[in-house]
Amino acid sequence: MFKIVKQLTSLVAVFAVLFAFTTETMAAKKSKTLKNTQKKGFVRCGVSQGLPGFSNADAAGNWTGVDVDVCRAVAAAVLGDASKVKFTPLSAKERFTALTSGEIDVLSRNTTWTLSRDADIGLTFVGVNFYDGQGFMVRKNSGINSVNDFKDGISACTNIGTTTELNMRDFFNSKGISYEPVAFEKADEVVAAYDAGRCDTYTTDKSGLAAQRTKMSNPDDHMVLPETISKEPLGPVVRQGDAVWEDIVRWSLNTMIEAEEYGITSANADMMKTSDNPAIKRLVGAEGELGAAFGLDNEWSLRIIKQVGNYGESYERNIAAPGILPDRGPNQLWTKGGILYVPPAR
């Protein structure tokens, strides 16, 4: 009998723990994510497994890229230190599950904003940090100069679990060309297989093609065809159901873009406090109470600009300087002929 009593007590203990856990998860608190992040002391951010210019780790494990900078901006805003980010490299297949299951709090991984993703699977897209489109890479000596040169039987390497797979089908179907899709789980394997000659063309977002071209054994042998076959607005994603956290991530990104619009850089941000322009003063926290709405202090946006820089600085540092896509194309401010246009911070 004594044995049973002992077993019972251990069972009760287990249930007590489980119960405590459930009451915690069931308690609907205002921005649980913000609270948890501040308690942990770091932002949990999902990034790619290595896409130069967007999210890429060097030999020492330091992450850089425009997607990485969004995470750093959030960390600067809510924790005061842009370096307090824990990066989780995710495959295209894993990314949404990692976010919805709560393993990460921000997904900033060159992810295309589509209706079904936004509405269906418990995700919310907060904005666009890169306007992209799907293209094709071919070997220069192949004599293919346009997608119109594609013939029946062409093999195309790509990643699984992306909009790329769907666009590719739409494209080849509309052209009436039969093709062989060779889809890998990781980008490195796609590059290796295409590089080895397994496929005639490699298709993904054009930014991705430009970045992956640098990984080929001989980058100069390859070129990206001029045609763009889809719209791919890439941006950060958060879980549905935490409106405050969603706003924080959205406005961290917007701050970077608006800072560029007003000419505020990491170098001159402090001096801008004495600017005559109220819009600039609001952005650097010298006027208004913008942070209060998120439960943050008033210098959250100043910290983003000082520690991470504005969007232009981030683009220059990560994408233009390494020679991936020196021409900003549509990713230029609306005032300079691009389509970057964010709502005003006021």
Place this chain on the structure above:
Amino acid sequence: MKFNIKKIAPQLLTLLFVILVFGFFSYNAQLNMENRGIDFGYGFLSQESSFDVQFSLIEYDGSHSYFRAYLVGLLNTILVSVIGIILATIIGVIVGIARLSSNYLIKNTAAFYVEFFRNIPLLLQIFFWYFAALRALPLPQDTESIMGVFYLTIKGLFVPAFIWENFNIFIYSIIAAVISIVVIKIYAKRKQENEGKQTPVFLISIGLLFVLPLLSFLIGGVSLSFEIPVLKKLSKTSYIYEGGVGIPPELIALTLALSLYTATFIAECVRAGIQGVGKGQKEAAASIGLNPNQILKLVVMPQALRIIIPPTTNQYLNLTKNSSLAAAIAYPDLVLIFAGTALMQTGKAIEIVSITMLTYLSLSLSISVLMNWYNKKIAIKEK
């Protein structure tokens, strides 16, 4: 029966605990999915999948349903498992027997093979066969043909396609041959038991398997022609073979890696099985005048099989489950198509992962049932 609370209470409590844990997890999942606005349901299976697949045994393209895509993946998994199991068994048996050879060279080559291949992680071997072998293969236009009809290129192995006429008659002739072999076997066994005379069943079987299909060609109206692959130009520097059947390099690399890896374990099972038969058995068999062939066939193998089959079943199960590593090299198996692409496009993680797990479970259980049946058949029967 005496009701013993001391015995039953812990079991009931354990059962209750298991139910509660499962209940808690499913409740928690339900709650969290509701909070995050995720619907649960299997309705997506009938929706249009809108993605294409490289290689499929049944007719499929993106206009078919997700369920059809699931079938494509399942069949591809079964295909690679079946080929892998057959190849691994053949290599395993040969290497296992070779390890017991008295020839120094054969024995040590076999031992080296086993130690080398079973001690390297399978995923690495798959990558090796895919990327190293892939780079070594020529482009389609540089390929020398094998016997004029086979072409092994970086884009796959291209073989002639069989074009049959009256294929069903050919199949009937094979079925007829198999039935008559079974009948002859039963007859031969009875004859040996009654009269002690042996019939050359093996030779007769081979003859039947050859003659009956041949008759179907000669008088049954069956004919077979081949469609040989032809080189086709895609662009200035890229080519592909058209016509015939193209076997993707992903399938070849995966089959090779899986069977070479699993064969090492099967070889060890075979060696253990043969060594497990007592020396006295062989000596006793020799003393009643059986020749070495008969000793192996009638005395050693029946006993060795009892030791070999159970661990070999495990290896078959392992091979089937390991085939899910296909996703790494773009072979469109169940994991890549269904738990990969379909999961991504629908976002139905719990539904798809549960279906995939159930599928692998059923596959494994089917293999187990089959092997257990065989194991029982060869087990010692007390007479």
